[in-house]
Amino acid sequence: MNKNIVILISGGGSNMAAIVEAARTHRWQARFGARVAAVISNKAAAKGLVWAKEQGINTAALDHTAYDSREAFDAALMGEIDRHAPTLVVLAGFMRILTPGFVQHYEGRLVNIHPSLLPAFPGLKTHQRAIEMGCRFAGATVHRVTNELDHGDILDQAVVPVLPGDTAERLAARVLTQEHIMYPRAVERLIAA
Incomplete structure (x- = not known):
């Protein structure tokens, strides 16, 4: 059975690209029966869709502004996701707050990455907030998604030092390099289980 x-x-x-590359390099299909079955965006112009399509991955775009409510969009999104019978739904820079019904539908199968060392700095502007608070370390967290924003079980974390004179942009770039290592590793652990 495929783990989609x-x-x-x-x-x-x-x-997303880091996860796709890890799936290929680490032979997830042969080792775990796992593959990236689809990449879906809420923005038709998302550059990641072009890259995914070039890799031969199914892609779809659902414009959230075309729906009357969050619930209507999430229902359409669930329909598109469920076409691929997912073992795991991975949020990779998906900039939408999901409805409780969506989260419940994928309970135990929905993961996200957040650019802070949760439980510190949930929400937005994490790097700027870490600098302003005088943190010596920042980082990123892979976690299970629950109805409480950025509060699910922590699956993996990466720590990055905050350097003297850091800007939010420089810190974000260093954190992102660690995200590209950590997120595929966390996904592999989940599909290998």
Whole structure:
């Protein structure tokens, strides 16, 4: 039986690409029967969709602004995801807050990456907030998704030092390089279980 992974993106999809490359390099299909079955975005112009399509991965775009409510969009999104019978749904820069019904539908199968060392700095502007608070370390967290924003079980973390004179952009770039290592590793652990 195939373990299908569906990845949700909103932009360039660098974490999605890191996961796709790890699946190929680490032979997830041969070792675990796992593959990235689809990449779906809420933005038709997301650059990550172009890259995924070039890799031969099924892609779809559902414009969230075309729906009357979050619930209507999430229902359509669930329909698109479920076409691929996902073992795992991976949020990789998917910039939408999901409804409780969506989260419940994928309970135990929905993971996200957040650019802070949770439980510190849930939400947005994490790097700027870490610098302003005088943190000596920042990082990223892979976690299970629950209805409470950025509060699910922690699956993996990467720590990055905050350097003197850091800007939010420089810190974000260093954290992102660690995300590209950590997120595929966490996904592999989940599909190998």
